[in-house]
Amino acid sequence: MDQHVNPAGHVGENGKIVRGRRSWTKVEEDALIQCLTNIVTEGWKADNGFRAGFQRELEKGVRKLLPGTDIVATPHINSKIHVWKREYGVLSDLLSKSGIGWNSTTSMIEVEDEAVWDGCKRWIEIFGKDRATGEYAVDPIDLVNELYRNVMEQKEDTVEK
Numbered sequence: 001m002d003q004h005v006n007p008a009g010h011v012g013e014n015g016k017i018v019r020g021r022r023s024w025t026k027v028e029e030d031a032l033i034q035c036l037t038n039i040v041t042e043g044w045k046a047d048n049g050f051r052a053g054f055q056r057e058l059e060k061g062v063r064k065l066l067p068g069t070d071i072v073a074t075p076h077i078n079s080k081i082h083v084w085k086r087e088y089g090v091l092s093d094l095l096s097k098s099g100i101g102w103n104s105t106t107s108m109i110e111v112e113d114e115a116v117w118d119g120c121k122r123w124i125e126i127f128g129k130d131r132a133t134g135e136y137a138v139d140p141i142d143l144v145n146e147l148y149r150n151v152m153e154q155k156e157d158t159v160e161k
Contacts, residue, residue: 022076028066032080035061055081 024032035058039045044054055073062071071077095102099113111117 022079024080028062028069028071029080031062031065032058032071032077034065036081 038061039050039054039057044051044057055077058077059071059073062077063069094100095109097116099111099116101110101112102108103110111120
């Protein structure tokens with residue numbers, strides 16, 4: 001039987017399509033970011049997201065930058081953008097917390113309050129080996145919010161004494 005490869009996977013020995021996770025290379029991610037920057041400049045971004053058809057435009061742009069690539073709008077580009085948006089949300093929420101900021105000189109997140117960092121270290125000890133699907137997994141946003149509440153409670157306790 002001929003082994004046909006397509007964007008959704010490949011035909012396995014039993015004739016069924018076998019799907020797997022696609023790993024993006026740094027070059028591919030950089031190409032997609034360049035294309036995203038281009039479509040924003042070209043007016044594809046609206047107030048609440050991108051206009052319909054933007055993923056096809058990204059696919060065309062990536063194919064132009066990386067001839068012969070197997071990257072397609074769905075599922076590859078759609079999935080990558082979904083992951084990036086989720087990661088951006090976590091980072092944005094983290095940076096909005098009091099005592100945590102971005103140092104543009106060193107390009108690093110800084111924790112201004114030692115108590116916040118001590119709380120982070122405790123959470124790392126407790127949850128450091130978890131995965132997002134693990135039984136004891138913690139959503140990073142919930143983790144930061146809980147940490148922030150604990151620090152604020154400790155400060156209130158200190159002030160009351």
